[in-house]
Amino acid sequence: MDSTEKIKVLYIDDEMNNLVGFKAAFRIDYNVLIANSADEGIKMLEKHPDLKVIFCDQRMPDKTGVQFFEEAAQINPQPIRMLLTGYVDIESVIEAINKGHIFRYLTKPWQEGDVRAAIEEGYKYYVTSSALTLKNLELQKANEELDKFAYSVTHDIRGPIVSMMGALEIMKDMDDPEQIKGLIEMMQQSVEKVNDLIENVHSYYSLKRGNLNIQEVNVAALLNDIISIQKVNASLNGVEINTDIEQNEAYRNDKTVLQMIINNLLSNAVKYQRNEETNKFVKISAIVKNGLLKIIVEDNGIGIDNQYLNDIFKMFFRATNENLGSGFGLYNVKDAVERLNGEISVTSEANKGSVFTVTIPGK
Amino acid sequence: MNNREQYHFILIDDSKLDCFIGEKVIQNNGACRSFQSFSDAQNALEHIKIRPIDESKTILLVDINMPLMTGFEFIESFEKNIPEDKQPNYIINLLSSSINQSDIIRAKSYKSVHDFLNKPIKKDTLQAMIDSLSA
Numbered sequence: 001m002d003s004t005e006k007i008k009v010l011y012i013d014d015e016m017n018n019l020v021g022f023k024a025a026f027r028i029d030y031n032v033l034i035a036n037s038a039d040e041g042i043k044m045l046e047k048h049p050d051l052k053v054i055f056c057d058q059r060m061p062d063k064t065g066v067q068f069f070e071e072a073a074q075i076n077p078q079p080i081r082m083l084l085t086g087y088v089d090i091e092s093v094i095e096a097i098n099k100g101h102i103f104r105y106l107t108k109p110w111q112e113g114d115v116r117a118a119i120e121e122g123y124k125y126y127v128t129s130s131a132l133t134l135k136n137l138e139l140q141k142a143n144e145e146l147d148k149f150a151y152s153v154t155h156d157i158r159g160p161i162v163s164m165m166g167a168l169e170i171m172k173d174m175d176d177p178e179q180i181k182g183l184i185e186m187m188q189q190s191v192e193k194v195n196d197l198i199e200n201v202h203s204y205y206s207l208k209r210g211n212l213n214i215q216e217v218n219v220a221a222l223l224n225d226i227i228s229i230q231k232v233n234a235s236l237n238g239v240e241i242n243t244d245i246e247q248n249e250a251y252r253n254d255k256t257v258l259q260m261i262i263n264n265l266l267s268n269a270v271k272y273q274r275n276e277e278t279n280k281f282v283k284i285s286a287i288v289k290n291g292l293l294k295i296i297v298e299d300n301g302i303g304i305d306n307q308y309l310n311d312i313f314k315m316f317f318r319a320t321n322e323n324l325g326s327g328f329g330l331y332n333v334k335d336a337v338e339r340l341n342g343e344i345s346v347t348s349e350a351n352k353g354s355v356f357t358v359t360i361p362g363k
Numbered sequence: 364m365n366n367r368e369q370y371h372f373i374l375i376d377d378s379k380l381d382c383f384i385g386e387k388v389i390q391n392n393g394a395c396r397s398f399q400s401f402s403d404a405q406n407a408l409e410h411i412k413i414r415p416i417d418e419s420k421t422i423l424l425v426d427i428n429m430p431l432m433t434g435f436e437f438i439e440s441f442e443k444n445i446p447e448d449k450q451p452n453y454i455i456n457l458l459s460s461s462i463n464q465s466d467i468i469r470a471k472s473y474k475s476v477h478d479f480l481n482k483p484i485k486k487d488t489l490q491a492m493i494d495s496l497s498a
Contacts, residue, residue, distance in 0.1 A: 151461070151463060154461055154463065155428050155459075155460060155461040155463070158460045158461065158462070159378070159428070159460045159482075161460075162483050163378055163381050163384065163460075163482075165483050166380075166381065166384035166388075166482065166483025166484065166485075167380060167383075167384055167483075169384075169483065170387045170388060173391075183383070186379065186380040186383065187380070189380070317430075318430035318431075319430070320430065320431075327430075
């Protein structure tokens with residue numbers, strides 16, 4: 001039994017004396033709630049979703065204990081149900097077990113030791129079965145994610161490959177070198193897309209399965225590493241990257257996860273630019289203060305339509321027809337930020353640019 | 364072969380490369396009277412709303428997996444928003460690179476969908492689809 005929290009027990013009986021006696025006997029060790037009719041019992045059940053064990057008298061004027069438990073199981077199936085009966089009435093016991101899914105029945109007048117043993121055993125059963133329910137929910141969620149994942153991966157990996165197959169097919173009939181060159185450039189983008197996707201899948205899994213590796217982080221060095229990766233793309237697209245770094249205290253966290261977060265945000269900022277903008281810029285600032293790392297990535301690119309702002313962190317969501325993303329990047333970023341107990345927020349305006357702000361506490 | 368039927372073609376696909384491939388394959392087909400492509404299904408739908416109808420039917424080729432508006436959403440919006448007397452002028456084909464059986468089944472469940480084609484569009488499959496129209 002949990003030492004800090006008493007097991008919550010509900011006892012329903014139409015005889016007030018029994019209720020008072022029950023409460024007096026067990027209130028020291030358990031959190032005892034009482035109700036003197038089935039209706040009141042239902043109300044208690046609705047009000048206390050964390051009930052662990054319920055005792056109910058079989059003979060009550062408004063409902064039998066079995067009827068009560070049938071109803072109770074509909075409202076909340078979790079609490080362990082025990083029937084108290086003054087008669088050794090085998091019929092009602094069989095009915096109780098079959099219909100009301102009763103864990104145990106006790107005869108009246110109850111013995112303190114029997115009740116205590118029943119509560120302890122019922123609670124044990126409650127803990128195992130609710131742990132199982134929780135695991136089942138987790139499994140169900142993982143399965144749904146896997147389905148979605150398999151569907152999108154077959155499409156997102158196959159998509160660019162199929163495009164390249166088509167391009168090769170029409171290239172066979174082409175003679176003009178300029179046209180062929182244009183086609184090769186488009187094919188290159190397709191190859192990069194598949195590559196990006198595979199990298200993202202890799203970070204997704206290392207994030208899900210891997211353990212955190214906490215170490216001291218030099219924010220300036222980390223940022224410079226990332227920028228050197230993105231520099232080629234940035235200069236190719238005519239995007240200027242500005243940095244503003246401030247770190248006057250030690251900061252500890254998982255370097256690889258931080259790198260993944262910043263790299264994704266930076267690569268998005270570089271990628272989603274407006275062609276007509278002559279002064280394309282990305283500004284990244286990183287400040288460590290009072291044990292918090294705050295990263296702001298700002299750009300003057302295509303921005304995000306406000307109606308999609310709530311969806312951008314969803315898996316495989318793409319807020320633009322610009323055929324650049326896998327719909328994976330920001331999902332991974334959010335996952336990673338949450339893994340480090342941090343927060344991420346975004347403000348954006350279409351055709352003006354976006355600002356992503358990430359705050360992550362040090363370890 | 365000489366006086367075979369002519370068609371307008373509209374291709375809707377968010378991938379620029381796929382639009383380019385489609386354009387080449389379709390324009391090389393003798394049945395192509397005109398070709399247009401859209402990377403955004405919503406824009407295509409707006410265009411279809413105001414577009415005049417002539418004696419040639421229009422073959423629509425619509426990719427299923429697109430952001431913002433998917434191919435399925437396009438079909439639903441087409442069936443709802445394009446006047447019923449205009450709808451028969453359009454022959455809709457859904458395109459997909461996915462090998463997902465449920466996509467194919469869903470594609471064929473729409474009354475306005477003529478067929479489901481695998482990507483990439485190839486000259487043979489395009490020709491077979493066009494032949495099936497006059498058969």
